[in-house]
Amino acid sequence: MRQVIIIGSGPAGYTAAIYAARANLAxxxxxxxxxxxxxxxKTTEVDNYPGFAQGIQGPELMMQMQAQAExxxxxxxxxxxxxxxxxxxxxxxxxxxxxxxxALSVIFATGSAYRKLGLKDEERLSGHGVxxxxxxxxxxxxxxxxxxxGGGDSAMxxxxxxxxxxxxxxxxxxxxxxxxxxxxxxxxxxxxxxxxVWNTEIAHIYGDDLVTGVGLIDVTDGAETTLELSGLFVAIxxxxxTHLVHGQLDLNVDGTIAVQGRTSRTNLTGVFAAGDVIDxxxxxxxxxxxxxxxxxxxxEHFLASLPKNIVAAARQAESATVSA
Ligand code: NDP
Numbered sequence: 001m002r003q004v005i006i007i008g009s010g011p012a013g014y015t016a017a018i019y020a021a022r023a024n025l026a027x028x029x030x031x032x033x034x035x036x037x038x039x040x041x042k043t044t045e046v047d048n049y050p051g052f053a054q055g056i057q058g059p060e061l062m063m064q065m066q067a068q069a070e071x072x073x074x075x076x077x078x079x080x081x082x083x084x085x086x087x088x089x090x091x092x093x094x095x096x097x098x099x100x101x102x103a104l105s106v107i108f109a110t111g112s113a114y115r116k117l118g119l120k121d122e123e124r125l126s127g128h129g130v131x132x133x134x135x136x137x138x139x140x141x142x143x144x145x146x147x148x149x150g151g152g153d154s155a156m157x158x159x160x161x162x163x164x165x166x167x168x169x170x171x172x173x174x175x176x177x178x179x180x181x182x183x184x185x186x187x188x189x190x191x192x193x194x195x196x197v198w199n200t201e202i203a204h205i206y207g208d209d210l211v212t213g214v215g216l217i218d219v220t221d222g223a224e225t226t227l228e229l230s231g232l233f234v235a236i237x238x239x240x241x242t243h244l245v246h247g248q249l250d251l252n253v254d255g256t257i258a259v260q261g262r263t264s265r266t267n268l269t270g271v272f273a274a275g276d277v278i279d280x281x282x283x284x285x286x287x288x289x290x291x292x293x294x295x296x297x298x299x300e301h302f303l304a305s306l307p308k309n310i311v312a313a314a315r316q317a318e319s320a321t322v323s324a
Pocket of ligand 1: 115116117149150151152153154155157174175178179235236237238254280281
């Protein structure tokens, strides 16, 4: 039995692992079979993570976080979690190969998945003009014409932010009115660089190596047009990855896991949540990392509050597993 199992290998999961490992909790981190490193593995240059004055590639940043977690004794399993039983004093996490891992505490940091348009060339051109993160990639579109798709707060925020770089920003929205808050709408409407394309869906993304344009459909009359662009920012929402804990952990109305106040404590004793899976608003690598820290400290305090013989038994079982 482990003292703590961390699920997720984004900035929240790895930072929780670094702190837990340095607190001698010998964490087991379950990464994922294919998406190790989380969303940052899909970005290129990361210029806003403190400590890297010249920027760092997203995958490199995540490999450094992984190495740092391993340096202090984190064990990492590259497999998908298939089931979890979090309700009892001993939590059980089952992975794809059928192995079941027990722990006294669990940190759940599975992140969120940006919604996709579902278009044929969207994945292929991801990182080559198609982006889900204006703060990460806006800088690469200086003096270009680009578009944001979506009608919520994220789309308005991204569009407004992108006018710092781009000469022209289209906002392409499938309706004739926005879902975004009035303040965000007003800011976007008053920006001379932003032009709205209403009642319009994107049917194609064009480009061989880089995005060159999009094919549009007017939903009111079916008319098809083409718009030349260098970049397309998809801002149609994100869904926290919570399917593994449905029925066990309380969720907020926006789908994130509910935590108590500024802590990472969920409704279940010994279960903590961190990163994008609890955050509908900020969703930055650095805020996720900070949230992972909070979770590791909360788990450490929780474990310290348990009767000593229970933790000693977990430690003994843990060293037996590691030496086997
Ligand atoms: P939302 O779910 O609020 O909005 C998503 C938008 O994308 C909607 O306009 C929706 O259209 C559109 N959309 C969804 N799917 C598709 C699709 N397949 N094709 C085209 N368009 C699509 O997500 P957000 O990320 O904007 O916001 C999430 C939450 O985060 C909200 O609560 C928001 O208030 C908050 N937030 C707050 C910010 C702030 O206060 N600074 C900044 C960013 C987000 P339709 O309207 O037709 O459904």
